[in-house]
Every structure is written in C-alpha cells, then in structure tokens.
Amino acid sequence: MTLPPLPLPDLDGAPPQLPQGGLAAGAVHEMRGVEGGFAHLAFLVLLLAQAGGALPGEVPVLWVSALQNAYPPGLAWLGLDPGKIFFAQGRDDAACLASLEVGLRGGMAGIAEVGGLSRLAARRLALAAREGGGWGFVLRHAARRTPQDSAACATRWFIEPAPGGFRAELLYAKGGRPGVFFYEVTEGDHDKTPPALIAVTEWADMRRRAAG
Amino acid sequence: MQLQNGLTCGGAPPGDLLALALWCQRYSPLTALAPPDGVFIDIFGCAHLFGGEAGLRAHILARLPGARVAIADTAQAAWGLARFGEPGSEDLKPLPLAALGLDDRTITKLRRVGIRRVGELMRLPRAELTAGYGPEPVRKLAQALGSAAESLEFVKPPPEWREILHFAEPIFAPAQLQAALAKLTARLCPRLAGARLGATTLTAVFFRVDARRPDITLKFAAPCRDEAQIIKLLQEKLKTVDPGFGVDAVALTAEQTETLAPAQISLERPKPDFSKPANTLLNRLGPEKIWRVQERATHVPEYVTRRRPISLPPVPWQRPNFRRPIKLLEKPDAISVIAPVPDDPPVLFSWRGKSHRICKATGPERIAREWWRHEHDNARPETEKIRDYYAVEDADGAKFWVFRAGVHGGTKPVQWFIHGFFG
Numbered sequence: 001m002t003l004p005p006l007p008l009p010d011l012d013g014a015p016p017q018l019p020q021g022g023l024a025a026g027a028v029h030e031m032r033g034v035e036g037g038f039a040h041l042a043f044l045v046l047l048l049a050q051a052g053g054a055l056p057g058e059v060p061v062l063w064v065s066a067l068q069n070a071y072p073p074g075l076a077w078l079g080l081d082p083g084k085i086f087f088a089q090g091r092d093d094a095a096c097l098a099s100l101e102v103g104l105r106g107g108m109a110g111i112a113e114v115g116g117l118s119r120l121a122a123r124r125l126a127l128a129a130r131e132g133g134g135w136g137f138v139l140r141h142a143a144r145r146t147p148q149d150s151a152a153c154a155t156r157w158f159i160e161p162a163p164g165g166f167r168a169e170l171l172y173a174k175g176g177r178p179g180v181f182f183y184e185v186t187e188g189d190h191d192k193t194p195p196a197l198i199a200v201t202e203w204a205d206m207r208r209r210a211a212g
Numbered sequence: 213m214q215l216q217n218g219l220t221c222g223g224a225p226p227g228d229l230l231a232l233a234l235w236c237q238r239y240s241p242l243t244a245l246a247p248p249d250g251v252f253i254d255i256f257g258c259a260h261l262f263g264g265e266a267g268l269r270a271h272i273l274a275r276l277p278g279a280r281v282a283i284a285d286t287a288q289a290a291w292g293l294a295r296f297g298e299p300g301s302e303d304l305k306p307l308p309l310a311a312l313g314l315d316d317r318t319i320t321k322l323r324r325v326g327i328r329r330v331g332e333l334m335r336l337p338r339a340e341l342t343a344g345y346g347p348e349p350v351r352k353l354a355q356a357l358g359s360a361a362e363s364l365e366f367v368k369p370p371p372e373w374r375e376i377l378h379f380a381e382p383i384f385a386p387a388q389l390q391a392a393l394a395k396l397t398a399r400l401c402p403r404l405a406g407a408r409l410g411a412t413t414l415t416a417v418f419f420r421v422d423a424r425r426p427d428i429t430l431k432f433a434a435p436c437r438d439e440a441q442i443i444k445l446l447q448e449k450l451k452t453v454d455p456g457f458g459v460d461a462v463a464l465t466a467e468q469t470e471t472l473a474p475a476q477i478s479l480e481r482p483k484p485d486f487s488k489p490a491n492t493l494l495n496r497l498g499p500e501k502i503w504r505v506q507e508r509a510t511h512v513p514e515y516v517t518r519r520r521p522i523s524l525p526p527v528p529w530q531r532p533n534f535r536r537p538i539k540l541l542e543k544p545d546a547i548s549v550i551a552p553v554p555d556d557p558p559v560l561f562s563w564r565g566k567s568h569r570i571c572k573a574t575g576p577e578r579i580a581r582e583w584w585r586h587e588h589d590n591a592r593p594e595t596e597k598i599r600d601y602y603a604v605e606d607a608d609g610a611k612f613w614v615f616r617a618g619v620h621g622g623t624k625p626v627q628w629f630i631h632g633f634f635g
Binding site: 087103166 | 490497535632
C-alpha cells in the first residue's frame with residue numbers, strides 16, 4: 001500500500017521545494033527545535049492534524065518518548081485525536097528508537113522524541129520506514145548542524161517559534177532545495193475549527209499580520 | 213457447605229470427586245475436595261443468587277437427589293453436619309465426636325471418660341484437654357467453631373488450551389528450548405484455529421529439575437494465533453529464562469483466549485493489520501509502557517488523562533473548549549512574575565534563569581479545585597483554591613501556559629506557576 005505524501009501548506013499554490021510536494025511516506029523526517037521549546041512538536045501535530053482527511057484513517061500513530069509524553073488534550077485542541085494514538089515510553093533514546101523502528105516496520109506512522117540520533121540509527125529507521133511505508137518523525141532538541149547529520153532522513157527541519165506562528169527552516173531535503181518557510185497559526189475557536197497552519201511570504205508579513 | 217454421596221454427574225464415573233467439585237463451581241467459584249466422598253463449596257456471598265441458603269440447598273437437592281447437604285459457618289462444622297447431623301440442623305452439640313474428624317484412638321480414649329458428643333467436649337477446659345489427649349481435639353474443635361484457621365485447597369479447572377512437552381533427558385541449550393517452544397506453538401495454534409480462538413495471554417512454563425518454574429508471559433494487543441509471530445516473541449523473551457541444571461518439561465498455555473474469526477481471502481484489498489508491531493512493542497516494553505488514552509470527566513488538567521490498555525478499542529477524544537498545551541509539566545513549576553494586580557496576565561516572567569517578556573496573552577480561564585473530593589479546610593476558604601490560567605506568548609513567539617494560584621487579598625499571597633507549553 002502506498003501512502004500519499006503528507007501535504008505541507010503552500011503559498012499561492014506554489015509547491016514547497018520538496019520533490020513529492022510534501023513529506024514523503026515510507027521515509028523518516030527529522031524535526032529539530034531549540035532547547036526548552038516545543039515548536040517543532042506543535043508544528044508536526046498541526047501538519048498531521050491538517051492532513052487528517054488526506055491520511056488513510058487506519059494508519060495508527062505511535063508516539064514514543066523516554067520522558068513525559070505529549071499532553072493529549074493539547075493534541076485534541078490542535079485537531080489530532082489522541083484516542084487513536086499509541087503512546088509508549090522507552091527507557092532511553094535507544095529503546096525509543098528501537099520501538100519506533102518496530103512500529104515503522106509494521107506500517108505505522110511513528111513519532112519519537114529523543115535526545116540524539118546517530119547515523120546508524122537514522123539509517124535503520126529509514127530502512128524500516130521504507131519497508132513499512134509509513135511516516136517516521138524524529139523530534140529532538142538540537143542545533144542546526146551536528147556532526148552526526150546524515151542523508152538517511154528524507155528531510156530535516158529546524159522549527160523555531162515566531163510571533164504568531166513558526167519559522168520552519170528546511171535544512172536538508174532529499175532531491176529538494178533547502179529554504180526557509182514562514183507559517184502563521186490561525187486562532188482556533190472554541191467549537192469546531194482547530195488552529196491551522198497558513199504559509200506566509202516572510203517574517204515582516206507575519207509581523208504585520210500578527211500586529212494587525 | 214458439604215455434599216456427601218457417591219454421585220454421578222456430567223457423565224463422569226461415579227466417585228470422580230474432581231468432576232463433582234468442578235460441577236459445583238456453578239454455585240461458587242471456590243470449591244474444594246473433601247475425600248473420599250465430599251465436596252466443600254464456599255458459598256460466602258453466593259447464596260443470594262439462589263434465593264438464600266434454603267434456596268441453594270433446594271437447588272442442589274433437586275439436581276443431586278440423595279446428596280447430604282449441610283450449610284455451616286466453617287468447613288469443619290459443615291463436614292461434620294453433613295455426615296452426622298440432622299438435615300437442616302446447624303447445631304454441633306449433639307453430634308458424635310467423629311463429626312470433628314478425630315482419629316479412632318482419640319475417640320476411644322475420650323469415650324472411656326464418658327465423652328461421646330461434641331457438646332460434652334466443648335464444656336471441658338482446653339488446657340487439660342490438650343494435656344490429656346494431645347493438640348488435635350482442641351484444634352479440630354476450634355476449627356469447627358471458627359476460632360482457628362483452616363486451609364482449603366480450592367480446585368481449578370485444568371487449562372483447556374495447554375500443550376506440554378516432556379523430555380527423557382533434561383535440556384538446557386537455548387536451541388533446544390527454542391525448538392521445544394516452536395513445537396508447542398505448532399501444536400497449540402491449529403487447536404486454537406479449530407476453535408476459532410486467539411490467545412490474548414500466553415504463558416510458557418519451564419519445569420526445571422530443581423523444581424523451580426521460570427516462565428515467560430506474552431500479552432497480545434489483539435487475539436493472536438499466528439505461529440511465526442508467537443515463536444518470535446517467545447524467542448525474544450527466552451533469554452530471561454535461566455534453565456539451571458536442565459529443564460524436564462515445557463508447557464505452553466493460552467491463559468486467556470478470545471474469539472478470532474478464521475482468516476478469509478478477500479476480494480477487496482485486505483485491511484492492514486497493525487496488531488503485529490503492537491504485540492512486539494507490548495512484549496518488549498511491557499504492558500504498562502504502551503497505552504492509549506481516554507478522557508476523564510474533570511477540569512483539573514493533571515487528571516484529565518486516563519491510560520487504557522491497547523487491547524481495547526480506541527475512544528475518540530472530544531476537542532476541548534479551551535486552549536490546552538501540547539506538553540504539560542508533571543508538576544507546576546513556580547515562576548517569578550511581574551504582573552499588574554489584581555487579575556491581569558503577567559508582563560514579564562522568569563523561569564529557570566531566563567526571563568520572558570510577554571507580548572500577547574489570553575485568559576483567564578478559571579479552574580477551581582474539585583471541592584467535593586477534599587476535606588473542608590476551615591483556615592482557607594474554597595474560593596481561594598483556584599487557578600487562573602493564561603496562555604501567554606513571549607517576544608520570540610514561544611507560548612506558555614501559566615497560572616496564578618489564589619486571589620489577591622486572600623489568606624495566602626498569590627503565587628504564579630508555569631504548567632505547560634504550546635510550542
């Protein structure tokens with residue numbers, strides 16, 4: 001079964017600089033964030049929530065973390081149903097990555113929050129994801145460049161919070177061009193509409209929108 | 213309660229006491245054997261299901277005509293009453309000494325001094341009785357009267373889904389143990405398939421020559437009878453088993469089973485099955501380390517989430533009415549804050565040595581304590597035990613969930629905490 005890529009909100013119909021027009025299935029994507037922040041996590045949850053209709057509903061999501069896991073009501077607020085997620089806790093990074101590998105190999109979509117990702121681990125995850133056909137996401141707090149960076153992950157992002165939204169820097173994309181994207185997050189309302197990601201041209205534009 | 217008779221039931225040969233004891237489990241899950249011809253049924257808390265003790269007695273007598281049934285407070289008393297008592301009587305005093313299950317020598321010795329009935333024995337001083345006739349009469353009497361403990365060994369039905377392999381010589385090489393497990397699985401799975409069942413809990417027990425019994429327990433997210441998968445999971449856990457000086461026998465039991473329809477070749481695209489990775493994770497991490505979540509009806513953020521075993525189907529989560537963070541601190545962390553009084557969001561807060569200037573804030577969302585769950589505290593009114601939550605965004609765009617505990621002008625000064633992160 002081939003899954004479609006996870007769509008990224010684009011600007012005026014222009015596809016983002018990714019060959020598949022989104023985050024490819026059957027591959028691993030790494031998202032980095034600054035120490036102490038969780039923008040990368042929120043960004044990913046918004047992406048998954050927004051693609052909700054496009055995703056085949058049966059693909060379960062596995063979320064592994066060695067520490068306190070994501071807060072389910074927060075996921076529900078962003079529009080991702082936490083009831084369908086398998087939450088797991090590993091002893092350490094190695095156990096988390098091994099669990100993610102099992103999930104990916106079995107065809108699940110998987111998210112792991114870890115501290116480090118070695119080249120070997122990234123390669124193993126990539127192979128597992130290719131075999132299973134789901135999406136793998138590795139979330140970590142790390143700098144833009146580290147000595148262990150490898151080309152095993154299909155994309156590598158650095159997500160920072162920005163006033164009213166996110167600054168998403170595409171550090172590496174297999175077969176694509178790196179670049180910087182700005183996303184604004186709409187305020188969700190209390191009833192039905194969850195917050196949504198909207199692509200904006202640049203920082204100044206976002207500032208103006210945030211102010212106005 | 214005690215049944216006494218040479219009975220035939222359920223097609224078992226007469227006198228098959230175990231079959232009778234198992235048959236009696238329709239009255240209570242706890243039944244024990246009283247050889248050669250009795251069965252104990254612990255009816256504590258069960259009699260009302262049959263219309264009280266009289267109803268229960270009638271129910272049994274209707275199904276086992278000729279049985280001697282006695283109901284008493286202790287097993288020993290019931291044993292004696294069923295054998296020597298008047299039907300329906302609960303009085304121990306007129307019973308002969310044999311009703312206490314004493315041996316013949318003691319009974320003869322007691323009879324020599326004129327004691328023939330239990331009532332007469334009860335009147336004697338216990339210390340002298342022990343000095344003259346040993347501890348047995350006093351112990352039996354105490355057991356019959358309920359002042360001494362008596363242990364009964366309740367019977368358990370033999371497991372239905374069990375395969376066992378005996379070895380002529382003890383084995384201990386991992387390869388041999390693996391082969392044994394594979395063989396047992398290959399025997400058990402077709403049987404389960406025949407009954408349209410799948411195992412949800414599977415136990416492999418290794419009977420060691422030194423009488424120890426290490427075991428492996430597998431849990432399944434969904435009923436499973438897939439040989440390859442079970443063998444793989446068992447082998448993964450085999451390294452936790454120490455065979456010691458050798459293993460005499462290996463038994464594989466499906467402790468819990470659920471219906472699993474036979475696999476059918478479908479014309480449509482088959483529905484993907486994710487139970488395999490779930491089973492692997494369940495057994496690798498342990499059942500308490502992988503879970504689904506379910507909502508709990510409370511406003512207190514810490515208590516909203518309840519864990520749910522992954523073998524149960526998912527429950528959809530209602531979208532909350534108010535903003536909730538994606539990461540919640542296990543315990544709220546105190547922050548120092550500059551905030552206008554009495555109830556404005558902070559303009560500046562510092563946490564873990566870093567200060568954040570607030571640009572945007574939404575709130576407050578007031579969450580009160582669930583007063584009905586707590587003792588009333590006279591020193592501090594319940595109206596002060598509140599949290600006012602604000603979602604704040606600092607100049608960099610980082611968003612936090614902070615709250616003010618208490619009210620201005622209350623008995624305690626107001627305190628600020630950080631409780632979560634929006635991103």
